[in-house]
Amino acid sequence: MTTPRTLFDKIWDAHVVERLPDGTAILYIDRHLIHEVTTPQAFEGLRAAGRKVRRPEATLAVVDHNVPTDSTRFTGIEEPESALQVATLERNVKAFGVPYIPLDDPRQGIVHVIGPELGLSQPGMTIVCGDSHTSTHGALGALAFGIGTSEVEHVLATQTLLQKPAKNMRITVDGTLGFGCSAKDIVLAIIGRIGTAGGTGHVIEYAGEAIRALDMAGRMTVCNMSIEAGARAGMIAPDETTFAYLKGRPFAPKGEAWEKALAYWRTLPSDPGARFDREVRLDAAGIAPMVTWGTNPEAVVPITGRVPDPAEEPDPAKRAQMQRMLDYMGLAPGAPLAGTPVDVVFIGSCTNSRIEDIRAAAAVARGRRVAEGVRALVVPGSGLVKKQAEEEGLDRVLKEAGFEWREAGCSMCLGMNPDKLKPGQRCASTSNRNFEGRQGPGGRTHLLSPAMAAAAAVTGRLVDVREMAR
Amino acid sequence: MRPFTTLTGIAAPLPLANVDTDQIIPARFLKTIERSGLGRHLFAPMRYREDGGENPDFVLNREPWRKAEILIAHENFGCGSSREHAPWALLDFGIRCVIAPSFADIFHNNCFKNGILPVRLPRELCDALMEDARLGGNARITVDLERQVVVRPNGQEIPFEVDPLRRKMLLEGLDEIGQTLAHAAAIAGFEARQKAAQPWLYA
Ligand code: SF4
Numbered sequence: 001m002t003t004p005r006t007l008f009d010k011i012w013d014a015h016v017v018e019r020l021p022d023g024t025a026i027l028y029i030d031r032h033l034i035h036e037v038t039t040p041q042a043f044e045g046l047r048a049a050g051r052k053v054r055r056p057e058a059t060l061a062v063v064d065h066n067v068p069t070d071s072t073r074f075t076g077i078e079e080p081e082s083a084l085q086v087a088t089l090e091r092n093v094k095a096f097g098v099p100y101i102p103l104d105d106p107r108q109g110i111v112h113v114i115g116p117e118l119g120l121s122q123p124g125m126t127i128v129c130g131d132s133h134t135s136t137h138g139a140l141g142a143l144a145f146g147i148g149t150s151e152v153e154h155v156l157a158t159q160t161l162l163q164k165p166a167k168n169m170r171i172t173v174d175g176t177l178g179f180g181c182s183a184k185d186i187v188l189a190i191i192g193r194i195g196t197a198g199g200t201g202h203v204i205e206y207a208g209e210a211i212r213a214l215d216m217a218g219r220m221t222v223c224n225m226s227i228e229a230g231a232r233a234g235m236i237a238p239d240e241t242t243f244a245y246l247k248g249r250p251f252a253p254k255g256e257a258w259e260k261a262l263a264y265w266r267t268l269p270s271d272p273g274a275r276f277d278r279e280v281r282l283d284a285a286g287i288a289p290m291v292t293w294g295t296n297p298e299a300v301v302p303i304t305g306r307v308p309d310p311a312e313e314p315d316p317a318k319r320a321q322m323q324r325m326l327d328y329m330g331l332a333p334g335a336p337l338a339g340t341p342v343d344v345v346f347i348g349s350c351t352n353s354r355i356e357d358i359r360a361a362a363a364v365a366r367g368r369r370v371a372e373g374v375r376a377l378v379v380p381g382s383g384l385v386k387k388q389a390e391e392e393g394l395d396r397v398l399k400e401a402g403f404e405w406r407e408a409g410c411s412m413c414l415g416m417n418p419d420k421l422k423p424g425q426r427c428a429s430t431s432n433r434n435f436e437g438r439q440g441p442g443g444r445t446h447l448l449s450p451a452m453a454a455a456a457a458v459t460g461r462l463v464d465v466r467e468m469a470r
Numbered sequence: 471m472r473p474f475t476t477l478t479g480i481a482a483p484l485p486l487a488n489v490d491t492d493q494i495i496p497a498r499f500l501k502t503i504e505r506s507g508l509g510r511h512l513f514a515p516m517r518y519r520e521d522g523g524e525n526p527d528f529v530l531n532r533e534p535w536r537k538a539e540i541l542i543a544h545e546n547f548g549c550g551s552s553r554e555h556a557p558w559a560l561l562d563f564g565i566r567c568v569i570a571p572s573f574a575d576i577f578h579n580n581c582f583k584n585g586i587l588p589v590r591l592p593r594e595l596c597d598a599l600m601e602d603a604r605l606g607g608n609a610r611i612t613v614d615l616e617r618q619v620v621v622r623p624n625g626q627e628i629p630f631e632v633d634p635l636r637r638k639m640l641l642e643g644l645d646e647i648g649q650t651l652a653h654a655a656a657i658a659g660f661e662a663r664q665k666a667a668q669p670w671l672y673a
Contacts (some may be wrong), residue, residue, distance in 0.1 A: 022635045071605065130554075132552040148576060158654075292610070296488050321486070
């Protein structure tokens with residue numbers, strides 16, 4: 001009898017090239033996704049050392065972080081530094097022979113949206129990218145994690161990484177999600193429970209009835225935010241939902257190879273009795289639509305809740321941090337979160353910019369109007385998502401309601417391209433980080449689901465989307 | 471990479487938990503294609519006022535901590551993004567060691583690749599060092615990687631743990647890629663086996 005293994009253990013074991021004396025593994029990397037922000041210095045390093053890219057065909061490059069999401073992207077990026085970063089990536093992919101999806105390609109989009117969408121991310125793979133939200137791809141049953149630029153260079157040169165195994169953590173979400181709640185609410189509830197460092201050193205496997213019931217978009221939303229709980233990666237065992245999603249995608253295996261792959265993928269789920277270093281259980285029925293009130297994702301409460309009062313926090317350091325967050329966010333202790341007016345609504349980012357997310361937003365927006373004085377953006381995660389939404393007429397629904405309908409990119413998820421908050425502006429955002437200044441210096445971010453964001457847009461304030469259902 | 475052996479210097483106290491990478495260096499400064507020159511943007515949101523002037527209350531704007539080489543912080547330092555610009559900015563400012571009760575994984579990793587030593591110590595010891603750091607120039611702290619100890623100004627030695635391989639890489643300033651490439655034959659062997667077993671990965 002072999003020892004029962006977790007999904008993580010199985011993928012790990014299958015990718016160890018060599019174990020070094022101290023237990024560090026040379027871990028083989030199957031897919032390497034790269035983008036313009038975290039790679040210039042890596043290619044420069046290769047050049048300086050006279051090294052090549054070991055497997056260009058296992059690599060894919062795309063631009064997403066810097067690019068404007070309006071029509072100026074086609075006429076030439078105005079911001080000179082952004083233009084230089086894009087041009088540098090283009091020069092590097094050409095020089096090193098790396099496949100590239102350029103800005104005017106219909107498949108261009110956020111790296112974590114297009115990997116699964118094109119069928120590049122598959123069960124059992126190791127996938128890395130110089131971006132912390134690489135955890136998204138774990139939704140396919142892959143081991144996917146973010147790396148720094150030195151490691152990007154290491155993967156480009158060797159197709160491997162030096163890694164120590166992570167610890168296993170399982171988060172089981174039992175039961176059924178209530179009406180008006182989504183994957184975003186599940187993951188925010190999880191982070192609220194375990195904290196922003198709750199997963200440090202661990203790979204989280206999400207399990208349970210409520211996770212199984214999620215579609216792939218929802219699973220990606222959950223895995224995406226694993227890093228916000230400090231975890232190295234998040235993953236969900238592949239099942240029929242996964243296989244149905246992958247089948248027929250451009251880079252998915254075909255014909256006989258598909259059958260062979262499928263047989264392998266079915267062996268991946270954690271064995272009964274596999275040991276987890278830590279187990280957490282949540283009941284989906286107890287989850288309400290969630291909204292963050294502070295400047296890290298664990299500062300979250302149900303929309304029916306109130307802003308916590310620092311005076312009730314016994315630990316002085318924590319009390320000071322809460323006070324700092326409230327000052328930054330411009331919120332009063334004890335105030336109900338519902339009813340807080342918003343200036344901007346952002347629906348997008350690698351957390352929530354897939355077709356399912358846009359449908360959820362459009363369902364709330366249909367027949368309503370964006371509130372007076374509110375700016376609301378919808379930014380599809382990829383050119384293909386945009387196209388599909390337009391085929392479904394969702395762009396019209398949203399535009400008629402007064403939302404801006406944009407080109408694909410990271411947009412207002414981070415203040416790196418022209419879509420930014422102004423100091424003091426309050427934003428209801430479907431992105432993943434509410435850090436100080438994340439959406440632009442002085443900007444105030446409330447993280448929530450696409451349906452909740454759309455509800456905020458049409459009412460002009462944070463509101464419980466469940467009250468709006470007709 | 472510049473080796474790290476022993477460092478004696480001024481330590482800056484930053485008594486904050488969950489210092490995220492957007493605070494260490496905001497996204498708008500990631501547009502560079504270089505590694506150097508990021509020191510002026512280090513901790514920009516806390517270090518500069520809205521008009522661009524220095525915030526006189528921020529520790530790194532005050533003497534003697536402008537010359538700090540060590541940073542002492544609270545839990546979960548470096549959480550958030552994978553941006554290596556965070557350690558690059560610390561390094562460019564002159565900080566070569568961060569001491570905290572805990573670090574976010576990717577940041578922790580990124581430090582080692584750049585000759586920065588992250589030291590994990592229990593909260594009480596970090597608080598003691600925080601007090602030392604507040605004394606400024608008269609209270610230099612030594613971080614000795616060879617002996618794996620932090621030496622307080624009063625002479626007390628605090629041992630710390632560090633991964634042996636990473637310690638060796640730092641002490642010798644080794645090129646990690648060069649080290650891995652010495653295993654090129656094993657990598658090629660792995661690829662051949664994987665290709666036979668899972669051909670779809672190579673299609
Ligand atoms: S959408 Fe946001 S979190 Fe996702 S890759 Fe882009 S910047 Fe990073």
